Amino acid sequence: MSESTSSSVAEIGDRLLAFELCGGLYAVPIADVAEVTELHQLASVPMVHPRVGGVVNYHGDAVPIVFGDALLQIDRPEYSVDRPLLILARDPDDPNRYGMPVDKVLGLIDGPPAYALDAEPIADRRPHGERMVSVLDPRCLLERATQVISRSVANGAAEPTHGEYT
16 A cells, blocks of 8 residues: 555544534544435335334435434434435445434544444544534444334334334
8 A cells, every 4th residue: 555545544534524413413434424415305114113214215226214313312303304314334335334314414523433332322422622522433323223223113103212212
């Protein structure tokens, strides 16, 4: 690997994509974001409550979407589809890719990724300007997404509650 290539990899490895969700500031490693796009049409999935998620057409493939508030157990009084969508995956063809709608993408911030020691997706909290940023572990988010969808399917069309997310 050339010196310029290795420094590019190091720069990417120490960058996080910051976003807002329900008033909170969060970040994920940019290396785990395949794409930032817009969520306009969300198809429902039988037995998955629409406040939990659905699927979108992503370059011809059906990609599961799980709302960030369901993943992070945050109350959201209203739901809208037209908002930014993070496609979380190491690359666009990753079979474990999934989407997470957020309220606003803020851009890249400096800092290394954080890895959770347990199943909690928030791996670290760090100061960023005058706010605290919660750094998320994408592996734990994927596990939580699987749990949230499974729980929703088990409960059918019932309205989810925080206790049902995990």
